[in-house]
Amino acid sequence: MTDAKTAEPGVAVSMRAYMAEHPGLRYIFFGGKGGVGKTVMAGATALWTARQGRRTILASTNPVHSLSGLLGQDVFGRHTPVEGVPNLWAYEIDTRETIERSKAEIKDKIQWFLKFADISTRADEFVESATMNPAFEESAMFENMVDLMLAGAYDTYVFDTAPTANARRLLGMSRVYSLWVDKMLRSREEARSLRQMLSFTKKKEEDPLLEYLLRFRERMERARERLTDPAETAFFFVTLPEALPIAVITRFLSWFEEFGIPVGGVIVNMRISAAALGSAPPPFVLNRLRMQDEYMQTIWQKFDGQVRAIVPLFDEEVRGRAALERLAEALFA
Numbered sequence: 001m002t003d004a005k006t007a008e009p010g011v012a013v014s015m016r017a018y019m020a021e022h023p024g025l026r027y028i029f030f031g032g033k034g035g036v037g038k039t040v041m042a043g044a045t046a047l048w049t050a051r052q053g054r055r056t057i058l059a060s061t062n063p064v065h066s067l068s069g070l071l072g073q074d075v076f077g078r079h080t081p082v083e084g085v086p087n088l089w090a091y092e093i094d095t096r097e098t099i100e101r102s103k104a105e106i107k108d109k110i111q112w113f114l115k116f117a118d119i120s121t122r123a124d125e126f127v128e129s130a131t132m133n134p135a136f137e138e139s140a141m142f143e144n145m146v147d148l149m150l151a152g153a154y155d156t157y158v159f160d161t162a163p164t165a166n167a168r169r170l171l172g173m174s175r176v177y178s179l180w181v182d183k184m185l186r187s188r189e190e191a192r193s194l195r196q197m198l199s200f201t202k203k204k205e206e207d208p209l210l211e212y213l214l215r216f217r218e219r220m221e222r223a224r225e226r227l228t229d230p231a232e233t234a235f236f237f238v239t240l241p242e243a244l245p246i247a248v249i250t251r252f253l254s255w256f257e258e259f260g261i262p263v264g265g266v267i268v269n270m271r272i273s274a275a276a277l278g279s280a281p282p283p284f285v286l287n288r289l290r291m292q293d294e295y296m297q298t299i300w301q302k303f304d305g306q307v308r309a310i311v312p313l314f315d316e317e318v319r320g321r322a323a324l325e326r327l328a329e330a331l332f333a
């Protein structure tokens with residue numbers, strides 16, 4: 001498809017074609033600068049896969065109530081069937097609850113360990129220092145996502161990721177986790193054999209901490225395998241025909257390639273449709289259109305072969321089922 005007026009190369013492999021070429025795709029993520037349309041694209045994609053007959057969950061780790069607003073129904077804290085759409089569930093992850101639960105688990109482990117090592121300190125201090133940092137919260141959210149993915153209750157998982165570099169950092173973390181757990185395991189095993197050597201009773205004792213670390217590593221490894229398999233996972237990057245969002249996804253794309261995380265492609269959002277402007281559009285609008293035309297050239301050059309859809313700027317924000325349907329039509333044209 002070539003647009004004669006602007007001589008644009010056009011979309012080579014569309015969103016629809018990409019989905020057809022990846023029938024086993026299960027984990028779909030959206031990234032990009034703040035406000036570019038990640039949440040609405042995730043919503044439209046989930047609607048589309050559900051319509052294809054795939055049991056789909058649309059999940060958000062975003063602390064803002066974005067999915068509830070988009071769908072016009074409360075989906076906070078639990079898997080909620082989306083009204084009027086068979087096969088579709090939505091779930092806004094409760095960040096606070098997830099973090100509290102992780103803290104409680106860590107506290108258990110620390111208490112057990114202190115007892116095991118005969119240290120008479122209260123666990124609370126350790127728990128506070130281990131959990132009072134943003135990295136802990138992030139890893140708690142990541143674990144929650146992994147649990148959801150590995151539980152396997154759905155055919156398709158569509159994640160509306162946070163606007164920052166979270167996604168990539170989260171995935172990078174699974175490697176860090178693995179290194180960390182290996183190190184922990186070695187020192188746990190040393191401690192255990194030492195204790196067994198020193199103990200009078202020769203009975204083999206249980207080590208819940210070791211069990212936990214082994215299980216944890218196994219889960220992280222499974223998640224990493226899935227998240228780096230292009231048959232199962234795709235990250236889509238949303239941009240506008242504007243300088244900053246393009247710069248942001250350019251950085252994301254190179255990070256993801258470096259990490260071996262599969263990129264599904266680029267979605268261009270809020271493109272002003274020249275055809276919809278009528279015969280005498282105001283100069284303000286014409287200027288915006290010309291600006292977009294120029295950035296579209298940049299997009300075709302930079303993301304050659306990776307553009308999956310050009311979604312028009314609608315005359316209203318995307319909220320509610322009808323608007324989502326319209327967006328899905330444009331995205332999967």
Ligand SMILES: Nc1ncnc2c1ncn2[C@@H]1O[C@H](COP(=O)(O)OP(=O)(O)OP(=O)(O)O)[C@@H](O)[C@H]1O
Pocket residue numbers: 032033034035036037038039040041062066162163269270271311312313314315316317318319
């Ligand atoms: N093509 C479009 N036409 C008109 N409005 C749009 C379009 N795409 C998105 N919007 C609107 O733009 C706003 C931002 O979209 P959205 O919330 O999906 O962005 P986001 O990338 O998820 O933002 P955040 O980074 O804050 O999570 C919303 O009000 C949405 O309805």
Ligand SMILES: [Mg+2]
Pocket residue numbers: 038039040062066160
């Ligand atoms: Mg959002």
